Amino acid sequence: MTGLRRYEDAVARFRIEDEIARLDGDPLTGINAYVECCGRHTGQNRLALRAISAGGELRLFSFDDLADMSGRVGNLLKDAGVGPGDVVAGMLPRIPELIALILGTWRIGAIYQPLFTAFGPKAIEHRLGYSGAKLVVTNPANRGKLDEMKTCPPIATIVGPGDPLPAGDIDFRAALSTASPDCEPVMRKGEDLFMMMSTSGTTGLPKGVPVPLNALLSFGAYMRDAIGLRPDDVFWNIADPGWAYGLYYAITGPLLLGIATTFNEGAFNARNTYDVIERLGVTSLAGSPTAFRLLLAEGPEAAARIKGRLRVVSSAGEPLNPEVIRWFDAHLAAPIHDHYGQTENGMMVNNHHGLAHAVRAGSAGFAMPGYRMVVLDDEGNELGPNQLGILAVDVANSPLRWFDGYHQAETPAIAGGYYRTGDTVEYEPDGSVSFIGRADDVITSSGYPIGPFDVESALIEHPAVNEAAVVGVPDPQRTEIVKAFVILAPAYQGSPELAEELAQHVRKRLSAHAYPREIDFVAELPKTPSGKIQRFLLRKAEVEKRKG
Numbered sequence: 263m264t265g266l267r268r269y270e271d272a273v274a275r276f277r278i279e280d281e282i283a284r285l286d287g288d289p290l291t292g293i294n295a296y297v298e299c300c301g302r303h304t305g306q307n308r309l310a311l312r313a314i315s316a317g318g319e320l321r322l323f324s325f326d327d328l329a330d331m332s333g334r335v336g337n338l339l340k341d342a343g344v345g346p347g348d349v350v351a352g353m354l355p356r357i358p359e360l361i362a363l364i365l366g367t368w369r370i371g372a373i374y375q376p377l378f379t380a381f382g383p384k385a386i387e388h389r390l391g392y393s394g395a396k397l398v399v400t401n402p403a404n405r406g407k408l409d410e411m412k413t414c415p416p417i418a419t420i421v422g423p424g425d426p427l428p429a430g431d432i433d434f435r436a437a438l439s440t441a442s443p444d445c446e447p448v449m450r451k452g453e454d455l456f457m458m459m460s461t462s463g464t465t466g467l468p469k470g471v472p473v474p475l476n477a478l479l480s481f482g483a484y485m486r487d488a489i490g491l492r493p494d495d496v497f498w499n500i501a502d503p504g505w506a507y508g509l510y511y512a513i514t515g516p517l518l519l520g521i522a523t524t525f526n527e528g529a530f531n532a533r534n535t536y537d538v539i540e541r542l543g544v545t546s547l548a549g550s551p552t553a554f555r556l557l558l559a560e561g562p563e564a565a566a567r568i569k570g571r572l573r574v575v576s577s578a579g580e581p582l583n584p585e586v587i588r589w590f591d592a593h594l595a596a597p598i599h600d601h602y603g604q605t606e607n608g609m610m611v612n613n614h615h616g617l618a619h620a621v622r623a624g625s626a627g628f629a630m631p632g633y634r635m636v637v638l639d640d641e642g643n644e645l646g647p648n649q650l651g652i653l654a655v656d657v658a659n660s661p662l663r664w665f666d667g668y669h670q671a672e673t674p675a676i677a678g679g680y681y682r683t684g685d686t687v688e689y690e691p692d693g694s695v696s697f698i699g700r701a702d703d704v705i706t707s708s709g710y711p712i713g714p715f716d717v718e719s720a721l722i723e724h725p726a727v728n729e730a731a732v733v734g735v736p737d738p739q740r741t742e743i744v745k746a747f748v749i750l751a752p753a754y755q756g757s758p759e760l761a762e763e764l765a766q767h768v769r770k771r772l773s774a775h776a777y778p779r780e781i782d783f784v785a786e787l788p789k790t791p792s793g794k795i796q797r798f799l800l801r802k803a804e805v806e807k808r809k810g
């Protein structure tokens with residue numbers, strides 16, 4: 263029996279089976295994600311959300327408030343023709359209406375699809391295309407992008423008082439004020455979907471990741487065992503709910519446990535983050551290493567005023583540097599733990615705050631109870647400690663696993679009883695997992711997974727570009743940045759101005775976070791005899807160049 267398995271067996275099984283029995287519930291009544299995350303916490307005067315607006319105003323919402331708002335949203339959606347099993351897309355900043363929309367969607371048995379607000383029309387159109395969303399809910403800052411799409415579902419827009427409503431749109435706030443808050447939850451089965459996420463394609467466009475209601479078990483286990491969330495915590499997960507870590511663990515997870523979450527509408531900056539921690543008395547903070555590196559860069563003085571306030575800090579999205587761990591210990595007196603997961607299956611390997619085990623700096627930690635994680639060689643054989651291979655989930659022995667394959671797409675990652683994460687790791691004899699890197703070409707920049715194919719496709723849309731290859735290159739703050747190698751069309755000449763024009767083109771068309779921050783104009787690209795671009799050679803040359 264491997265170290266990983268031993269660990270899992272020691273702490274896990276009986277607790278998970280209890281929970282499965284609870285969530286499987288009464289087969290006659292079924293499950294509803296709104297009931298789990300809100301409805302069953304009402305009537306107790308319990309806080310559900312602290313929301314700080316872009317202007318700095320703090321508003322508090324109880325579970326009863328969210329129940330009222332989501333009931334109205336549910337009725338609005340029904341009036342718009344949305345029914346159980348339909349998809350509703352949300353492209354909204356971190357405002358209270360976003361939570362009401364998500365809970366309202368779940369309440370009527372529909373599926374919520376997040377659209378990150380930095381996405382441009384190309385990224386949005388692809389996602390709405392494969393999900394077949396029945397309605398998009400957005401705000402004026404994002405509404406214009408929908409006009410650039412060839413086909414778009416009906417739109418509901420959240421306009422401020424006196425703002426014009428685009429012709430044909432549903433006035434979200436007006437409809438909410440007149441709708442009834444009474445909305446009977448539609449019960450579903452555990453295998454029915456409640457979210458439609460997106461992954462980053464490496465050789466093709468991003469694929470849909472269907473999330474069944476059974477995943478609630480895994481999300482709850484992460485909050486309890488890894489975040490170690492307690493009822494007396496003031497919890498803030500900085501990650502945006504346009505992404506898996508934000509949607510699963512800034513909204514779904516804490517509300518599932520009946521514990522309040524925090525939204526800060528403003529864009530991230532270190533000073534403001536310190537302010538919010540101090541103002542709200544945050545005790546449990548979660549986010550990505552880039553955010554923590556930016557807090558560190560602000561210096562010890564900024565940290566001094568909140569020293570000792572944070573009980574626990576959880577880091578996800580990319581590996582955490584030991585330097586950050588030491589700095590948080592010295593200047594914030596806060597234990598910061600590295601956690602590992604994916605959009606597919608959520609968090610799976612953690613230095614758990616809520617479980618008593620050794621914490622390994624520079625390691626992603628141990629398999630989460632409910633997952634049997636293994637390391638596989640290319641033939642699918644399980645490897646022992648200190649051997650490099652692909653981190654995988656043993657499907658049959660992982661009761662909390664929920665990912666069964668991509669939406670309407672083949673899933674070669676699932677084969678032979680394993681789901682392969684695509685991450686190269688090795689594990690220590692004690693069962694802790696050391697992350698080595700991606701086995702494919704997915705770029706991780708500031709914790710965002712970015713598919714090179716997506717960026718290349720956006721570049722090629724520009725008339726100056728004949729061919730493009732995109733890779734991630736090392737960056738001290740963002741872990742990696744996107745770098746593009748471009749072969750220009752004959753009529754064009756490379757220049758810093760053209761590089762900037764191409765970067766802005768990708769920023770606007772694809773996404774504000776996924777544009778190439780470096781562009782080299784080249785005469786040719788390394789390719790296999792069959793014509794496939796060898797991105798790994800470009801990446802290797804860049805790593806060597808930077809070392810030099």
Ligand SMILES: CC(=O)SCCNC(=O)CCNC(=O)[C@H](O)C(C)(C)COP(=O)(O)OP(=O)(O)OC[C@H]1O[C@@H](n2cnc3c(N)ncnc32)[C@H](O)[C@@H]1OP(=O)(O)O
Pocket residue numbers: 378379380500501502505506507508529530549550551552553554578579580603604605608609707708709710711774775776
């Ligand atoms: C299971 C999983 O692991 S899922 C993935 C988990 N990962 C995450 O949640 C991502 C975590 N990362 C972050 O939250 C952020 O990168 C932070 C907070 C660390 C740092 O934030 P920022 O410094 O504001 O930069 P960020 O990386 O978000 O944005 C990159 C660019 O996109 C822009 N951008 C980001 N969000 C938006 C938006 N909503 N609208 C418009 N532009 C945006 C930024 O302005 C920035 O532009 P610039 O660098 O050219 O000025």
